[in-house]
Amino acid sequence: MTEGRWPHPRPGITRDNQFFWDGLAQEKLLIQRCAACRRLQHPPAPMCPGCHGLEMDSIEASGRGVVHSFVVAEHPPIPPFAYPNLIGLVELEEGTRLVTQLVGVEPEDVRIGMPVHVEFERVEPDYVLHRFRPASA
Amino acid sequence: MSFAGKAAIAGIGQTEFSKDSGRSELRLACEATLAALADAGLEPRDVDGFATFTMDNNPEIEVARAIGAGPLRFFSRVHFGGGAACAVVMQAALAVAGGAADVVVCYRAMNERSQQRFGTGTIPRAGVATTETAHFGWYAPFGLMTPASWVAMQAQRYLHEYGATTEDFGRVSVACRRHAATNPVAWFHGKPITLEEHQASRWIVRPLRLLDCCQESDGAVAIVVTSPERARDGRQRPVVIRAAAQGASIDQQMMTSYYRDAIGDLPEMAFVAQQLYRQSGLGPKDFQTAVIYDHFTPFVLSQLEAFGFCGRGEAKDFVRDGRIEVGGALPINTHGGQLGEAYIHGMNGIAEGVRQIRGTAVNQVKDTEHVLVTAGTGVPTSALILGRA
Structure with a gap:
């Protein structure tokens, strides 16, 4: 990314x-x-x-949640992101929501309600972000 | 004691709407202000107050200095982007009704296309730690950093909850572009679109296409507010501010109210509607036309629901069969809206509301007694009811 x-x-x-x-x-x-x-x-x-x-x-957090909503950003392309950029609003099983990247799924296959789990990505040597992947993947 | 009905719009002024004005934002503010004062039959020395947006780059004192106004005894600004549009007129009405000022000019001037574009990506400035940069920090690291993307998140949920389709968004664009097509000052004058063209336009942030997004514009609009008595002595038929209200919902966020129960709705606008109806004694059946803030089409549907023109989730049916076009039951954005005329942060919509009450709109709706005008959505917002004197 x-x-x-x-x-x-x-x-x-x-x-x-x-x-x-x-x-x-x-x-x-x-x-x-x-x-x-x-x-x-x-x-x-x-x-x-x-x-x-x-x-x-x-x-x-347990890291488990479901997709509450999502978007597929296509324009304008803003560096350093890769496009299309799949961004989700995930509702954690603890009840709070957060915006995150969705990975391991094609934009066409994302569904509201889809179970996802957290993983972490080191985007720069001193900078870690969360992202979520379909739980079945 | 309510301020409702105790202030009036006596004049409106605007520059041309373009993609490159070729002059400073301050000059645009001065030109629009002078035009509005001339329209009202007032002089710069009559002005003793100003109201504008915190996002406006033109200090009140610089406008006053350049046009020869002052001394000023009232100057006030409203935060939260386009949500301020009707609220600046509310500030002026409160000042006039409360005796803090006699003549207040509301203005918004921007080179939003040629200088400071809003849609290119909001990145928190490194090293500046404030509550607002912390807020953008929940979104920008993931690439959710444009107004279209912030709205798209709620729009996706709206589609899911109410079974609407992106064609329902498109019907809003088609209506606005039809109205712009017959408005000579609209950027898209002479350029209507079809629903098929909407559906064929490229994705910006799914589920929003290019033709769901308002324009980027250079231009300025100014509105002169004074007492109904003084407005009656002016050059134009006075337009009374029957009601004005602001609204921020419980758990309101700036463009990202993603944490409340139903994120497909706009509870802040429903709260504004409740206040407007209470102040004025009017209801949704009392409007012959409305100016519904249209930076992005999905929130036009949510606003029709918030104001009770139809039930929750029913706007997709309401906007069919030309109901929101001239000749329909509730024509909206008869100037073309921000999708069709220009994006002046909602202020050009207030000017159109005034023209509809005066009976001078280019797409005039017959016997217009009351017009609803709304401000920016997804943000803390505001709205007005304008009526005849």
Whole structure:
């Protein structure tokens, strides 16, 4: 996917989301959890909307989920991505959703509701991203 | 006390709509503002307020300095891209009704095609860690970084949940391009399309094709808001702001509200609709025409549902048989919309709403008493009901 010449887009990392990206660096998919009431949320926030807790921890996701929606980006081609670029919105079995790359499946064969599981890709020496593959593959 | 009905649009102005204006965005803002003031029969020295988008690159003080307006006692900006369009008019109406200003000019000026294109990919700037760059960080690393791609994710789910097809998206394009075809200032003047041409156009981000996407445009639009009394003394038939509202839903995100239960819908726009109907006492049957924000066709369907023109998931049937075209039960975007006339972040749609109430639109709908105008979708948004004085 990465052609090397173009830097891979990076997130802005704040005190609210750093744990997530640190987790990916260790090939772990983390979900923010309120330490007080155990509510999960993604994208993370500095305060729990349920109990106003400010202390957050995280759990490691099982990595299993289903495709909730998806798109096939074709134009404009933006480096370093390969096109067509299959991008999914995956609902994890823990209940939160996240946007990710879908691999190991042709755009024509993706279905909403398709079971998928996580894997990790080192897109640059110090940069790991999650992506998902059909569970049966 | 409500502000509804206590402010009016006295003038509208615009530049030509092009792909390369050949002049600065600030100059476009000044030209449109002067044109709107002339239309209203007001002078630059009458202006004591401005309202625009946070995305606009032209500071109020620079517009005021160049046209010789001021001193200013009200200046306000609204965030969230095209969701600001009707909200800037709401800001002006609040200021006028509340006595904070007498004459407020709302403007949006952009060289969106020749200078700053929105569709080329939003990449968070490395090293700048803010809540907004963190937000784009959930999408850009995977290549989900254009407005079309953000909308396509919700559109795919809409198709899945309601059994709609991409032809239903296409019917929106066909209607807008039909209206643009008879509008001499529209970029696509004289260029209608068929549903077959829509279906044959290339993929941008599946399920969106090229002809589901609005244009990229250079141009500016300005709207003059003042009291209904002062507007009555002006050069034009006054257009009263019957209702104006903003809306952000629970768990609202900027272009990526993917985390709430039903992502095929637009609850923020349903919330706006509820407020507009409450303020005005009007309902969906009271509009002769509507300007429905059309940066991408799928959200036109969702908006028709949010405003109660049809039930949830029923827009695919509503848009058939020319119902949303001139001559149909609810003609929308009679100027051609942003698909057909120009993409001025929704402000050209407000100008069209004004012309429909005045009775001066190029594709005039007969006996137009009330027009609904909506702002950007997928973002925190806004809408207006315009009516006769």
